[in-house]
Amino acid sequence: MISLFIISLLAVTAMLAEILNFKKLLPSITIAGLVMAICSIIPEWTNPVSIPAFNNMLVFNHFALAFTFSLCLITLLWFVMAGTYLRTETALTDNYALILFSLAGAIAMTSFGNMVMLFLGIEILSIPLYILAGSKKTDLASNEASFKYFLMGAFASGFLLFGITLIYGATGSFELPLINQYIKIHLNEMPAFFYAGIFLIISGLSFKISAAPFHFWAPDVYQGSPNMVTAFMTTIVKTAAFAAFFRLFSTCFISIENSWSPVVWAISAITLILGNTIAVRQDSFKRMLAYSSISHAGYLLLAILAINSNSAGAIFLYTLAYSVASITAFTVLNKVYQLKGTDLIDGFNGLATRSPLLAFSITVAMLSLAGIPPTGGFFAKYYVFNTAFINGYTGLVIIAVIASLIGVYYYFKIIIASWFKPATEEKQIELSISEKVLLIFTTLFTLAIGLFPGLILNLFS
Amino acid sequence: MIALLLTLFPLLASLLVLAGNPSSAKRSALFFALVELLLSLYAYYLVCKQPDSGILEVNGSWIASLGINFKLKLDGIGLVLVLLSNILFPLIIFSAIDREIKNTSAFYSLVLFMQMALAGVFMAMDGFLFYIFWELALIPIYFICLLWGAEDRARITFKFFIYTLTGSLFMLVGLIFLYQHTTGPHHSFEIHALYKAGQAMSIKAQSFVFFCMFLAFAIKMPVFPFHTWQPDTYTTAPTQGTMLLSGIMLKMGTYGLLRWLMPMVPLGVAEWGPVAVTLSVIGIIYASCIAIVQKDYKRLIAYSSIAHVGLIAAGILAFNVQGMQGSLVQMFSHGINVVGLFFIVDLISTRMNTRDIGKLGGIRNVAPQFSVVFLIILLGSIALPLTNGFIGEFLLLNGIYQYNFWIAVFAGLSVILGAIYMLRSYQNSILGELNALTSKFADLTWNEKAVLIPIVLLILGLGIYPKPLLDITGPEIQNLISSAGIIKP
Numbered sequence: 007m008i009s010l011f012i013i014s015l016l017a018v019t020a021m022l023a024e025i026l027n028f029k030k031l032l033p034s035i036t037i038a039g040l041v042m043a044i045c046s047i048i049p050e051w052t053n054p055v056s057i058p059a060f061n062n063m064l065v066f067n068h069f070a071l072a073f074t075f076s077l078c079l080i081t082l083l084w085f086v087m088a089g090t091y092l093r094t095e096t097a098l099t100d101n102y103a104l105i106l107f108s109l110a111g112a113i114a115m116t117s118f119g120n121m122v123m124l125f126l127g128i129e130i131l132s133i134p135l136y137i138l139a140g141s142k143k144t145d146l147a148s149n150e151a152s153f154k155y156f157l158m159g160a161f162a163s164g165f166l167l168f169g170i171t172l173i174y175g176a177t178g179s180f181e182l183p184l185i186n187q188y189i190k191i192h193l194n195e196m197p198a199f200f201y202a203g204i205f206l207i208i209s210g211l212s213f214k215i216s217a218a219p220f221h222f223w224a225p226d227v228y229q230g231s232p233n234m235v236t237a238f239m240t241t242i243v244k245t246a247a248f249a250a251f252f253r254l255f256s257t258c259f260i261s262i263e264n265s266w267s268p269v270v271w272a273i274s275a276i277t278l279i280l281g282n283t284i285a286v287r288q289d290s291f292k293r294m295l296a297y298s299s300i301s302h303a304g305y306l307l308l309a310i311l312a313i314n315s316n317s318a319g320a321i322f323l324y325t326l327a328y329s330v331a332s333i334t335a336f337t338v339l340n341k342v343y344q345l346k347g348t349d350l351i352d353g354f355n356g357l358a359t360r361s362p363l364l365a366f367s368i369t370v371a372m373l374s375l376a377g378i379p380p381t382g383g384f385f386a387k388y389y390v391f392n393t394a395f396i397n398g399y400t401g402l403v404i405i406a407v408i409a410s411l412i413g414v415y416y417y418f419k420i421i422i423a424s425w426f427k428p429a430t431e432e433k434q435i436e437l438s439i440s441e442k443v444l445l446i447f448t449t450l451f452t453l454a455i456g457l458f459p460g461l462i463l464n465l466f467s
Numbered sequence: 468m469i470a471l472l473l474t475l476f477p478l479l480a481s482l483l484v485l486a487g488n489p490s491s492a493k494r495s496a497l498f499f500a501l502v503e504l505l506l507s508l509y510a511y512y513l514v515c516k517q518p519d520s521g522i523l524e525v526n527g528s529w530i531a532s533l534g535i536n537f538k539l540k541l542d543g544i545g546l547v548l549v550l551l552s553n554i555l556f557p558l559i560i561f562s563a564i565d566r567e568i569k570n571t572s573a574f575y576s577l578v579l580f581m582q583m584a585l586a587g588v589f590m591a592m593d594g595f596l597f598y599i600f601w602e603l604a605l606i607p608i609y610f611i612c613l614l615w616g617a618e619d620r621a622r623i624t625f626k627f628f629i630y631t632l633t634g635s636l637f638m639l640v641g642l643i644f645l646y647q648h649t650t651g652p653h654h655s656f657e658i659h660a661l662y663k664a665g666q667a668m669s670i671k672a673q674s675f676v677f678f679c680m681f682l683a684f685a686i687k688m689p690v691f692p693f694h695t696w697q698p699d700t701y702t703t704a705p706t707q708g709t710m711l712l713s714g715i716m717l718k719m720g721t722y723g724l725l726r727w728l729m730p731m732v733p734l735g736v737a738e739w740g741p742v743a744v745t746l747s748v749i750g751i752i753y754a755s756c757i758a759i760v761q762k763d764y765k766r767l768i769a770y771s772s773i774a775h776v777g778l779i780a781a782g783i784l785a786f787n788v789q790g791m792q793g794s795l796v797q798m799f800s801h802g803i804n805v806v807g808l809f810f811i812v813d814l815i816s817t818r819m820n821t822r823d824i825g826k827l828g829g830i831r832n833v834a835p836q837f838s839v840v841f842l843i844i845l846l847g848s849i850a851l852p853l854t855n856g857f858i859g860e861f862l863l864l865n866g867i868y869q870y871n872f873w874i875a876v877f878a879g880l881s882v883i884l885g886a887i888y889m890l891r892s893y894q895n896s897i898l899g900e901l902n903a904l905t906s907k908f909a910d911l912t913w914n915e916k917a918v919l920i921p922i923v924l925l926i927l928g929l930g931i932y933p934k935p936l937l938d939i940t941g942p943e944i945q946n947l948i949s950s951a952g953i954i955k956p
Contacts, residue, residue: 395647425610460531463533
């Protein structure tokens with residue numbers, strides 16, 4: 007919980023930096039603050055606070071702490087990646103503040119104990135992102151992205167809020183444990199509008215995780231937003247939304263699993279098939295990553311569907327592996343974009359001859375996203391499949407296996423382009439030290455999750 | 468301990484070669500491969516002397532909460548393949564000694580990395596570990612084919628990759644399915660736990676596992692109708708890549724079938740084995756017929772490889788001692804022979820700039836040594852008595868005969884058809900009239916002899932005295948078959 011305070015404080019500090027004129031120090035303060043936030047998790051982990059804070063609004067159990075850790079870590083990596091972009095192309099303080107507020111919202115989404123807090127968390131996460139999506143003010147695509155994201159996001163919030171209201175109407179409470187208790191007692195006499203509420207919540211959350219058929223905003227928004235903002239959206243937002251999805255359904259609605267699992271089954275299957283097949287036809291790397299992000303939501307839904315003791319670990323591992331690989335991918339994409347001014351896959355041609363480090367790290371990242379050993383993505387995917395298998399979703403696992411095969415096709419387009427296609431120019435690509443450190447770290451991290459997943463899984467056992 | 472050493476040493480060597488000086492990469496890779504060969508000979512000695520000693524085994528916890536262990540064990544079956552792989556690697560590396568290869572360090576580093584993965588595949592005693600090594604072997608060969616292959620390699624290599632990955636993912640599904648059925652306090656991927664789980668399942672469940680895993684192995688071998696990636700890939704891959712694919716990597720499929728599928732789901736095998744055997748035999752005849760009309764030498768050998776591996780698969784699926792032992796001997800022999808043949812074809816194509824059999828002829832007149840060596844390897848491949856191929860094919864056909872008379876009759880056609888396409892190609896290229904092109908054919912150099920002579924010695928040596936191979940595999944095969952609960956004479 008201390009980490010949430012630190013981050014909120016950090017966000018306010020970022021806003022003050024403009025007025026009090028210490029803009030130059032802001033990047034170092036932010037990095038230090040995030041490191042502190044990460045460190046503050048360790049004592050809380052060993053002695054978890056037993057009394058929930060703020061009248062059960064926030065419950066920092068191990069699940070929440072683990073996700074807070076992963077969110078802070080990804081944001082830290084994100085700041086290292088986006089350092090140059092933030093300094094040169096944006097109003098520094100505004101962007102720092104917006105990102106940090108968004109992170110605070112994300113942490114609230116992983117630790118809520120009350121439906122209201124869930125809604126607040128989602129709004130705190132989303133509103134800064136509506137602004138950030140449009141931060142290239144003169145670019146039409148960026149404006150479109152912002153507007154679309156806002157419009158769709160508002161609808162999703164509306165659905166969610168309506169769902170929460172209906173559930174309150176049926177159970178008389180916003181608090182997760184109380185709702186759960188009420189459902190257990192009145193299992194067979196829940197009114198129809200209660201189920202309508204659950205489906206509205208599923209729809210609302212599906213917007214946030216960009217699962218089909220609620221995914222239509224995602225490709226345009228991801229492509230139109232500045233690269234760095236897209237990176238933030240595909241990693242932090244997805245992680246937080248899945249944590250929230252899982253937390254809500256595993257604590258509240260687990261006793262009526264049979265009523266909502268067919269819906270999630272269908273959403274997962276459609277997402278897997280649509281996301282992967284459309285990604286195949288993309289020429290733009292960024293748009294391809296957008297569809298790949300949609301398809302990863304499909305795999306993650308498998309773990310939600312198979313709600314059991316392994317699910318939390320599966321979602322955590324998967325989102326972490328996916329986010330780290332995405333950070334690598336966006337770092338390389340941004341570098342290529344700066345040099346070529348395009349995000350087309352052809353821009354990667356001959357990357358291996360121009361910068362072996364870039365080519366190697368994008369290869370590992372693509373292997374991880376495609377789920378090929380020994381990368382973290384493979385183990386995460388394996389673990390998710392395994393989790394789904396335990397609960398007997400063999401059919402969906404087979405669909406997911408076929409979907410990942412299609413996935414290999416488009417991820418390998420990048421690998422083939424980097425290693426095999428001839429480069430249009432010979433000049434070596436210069437990398438700054440922070441870029442090198444970031445790429446080496448994320449690549450090693452991806453391999454480490456694949457080789458020693460036990461370290462992470464032990465957190466959840 | 469020795470098992471761990473056999474896997475870790477090539478990995479270390481691979482990193483050293485990658486970091487080292489490109490000009491010395493060739494020689495250091497060769498040196499490391501030879502050291503690995505010595506290690507595996509020592510392992511052979513150990514397996515013969517004290518088969519159950521702890522030194523052949525390594526068992527560490529990897530992901531304890533999921534029952535995944537880092538368990539490697541070297542036994543008679545694994546040893547044959549580890550030995551084959553480690554005999555072939557120095558030869559394959561040496562075969563490129565005169566060639567200019569761009570990015571030398573990367574190439575040899577990938578080759579050695581592959582040696583690590585293959586050693587792991589053949590020794591893994593944990594389903595998850597087996598899968599990891601299985602996939603790890605795919606990545607280096609993909610890059611070897613992609614970066615050093617011939618024209619149109621991107622598309623063809625990609626097809627190969629997707630094909631094999633399809634198979635492996637279904638294998639993973641099968642393994643997870645078995646894992647979920649293991650009993651005890653925790654689920655486990657340990658091979659005997661998986662055996663037990665598989666054998667206890669219903670026919671329907673066993674059939675499901677059989678299909679999932681057979682698909683993976685059938686694609687890797689390849690068995691008809693999953694073979695369409697193979698001729699193109701073998702033809703476009705660089706010679707060393709083709710040798711790796713056909714000599715060793717193909718054996719991953721047959722080995723997997725033998726160790727990871729047959730004893731695992733005996734009822735599934737009994738139910739669907741006949742279909743698989745029929746496919747294998749169709750593959751034998753189909754591939755042989757296509758080989759007969761091939762003009763391109765490399766393609767001809769690629770198709771002959773499909774025919775040979777079809778016979779091996781049929782022998783394993785017959786599920787008796789002769790068939791299984793024959794398959795192991797034949798895996799070893801085929802590895803040696805096919806590497807020899809691909810090297811011969813490489814010599815022809817670099818000297819003549821063509822692989823078209825029609826354009827060759829009369830090479831015997833200008834290169835007698837080359838012709839003799841070629842003949843011996845060719846005879847090994849068509850299984851003439853006193854060559855290594857004969858022992859394997861004899862045992863295989865014997866095993867298949869016990870399984871079903873008619874299957875054996877059709878499978879036996881492979882010997883006759885093999886003789887037709889092999890001898891005809893030899894006639895057209897080596898015998899006959901010299902022409903303007905072939906008159907410039909130079910005889911073998913010392914470096915080339917250094918590759919071919921060990922191959923010839925192995926072909927003749929094992930043909931005359933196959934006892935070492937039979938001795939180490941016999942008891943293990945007995946165990947394997949009896950552990951499946953089906954005891955056959």
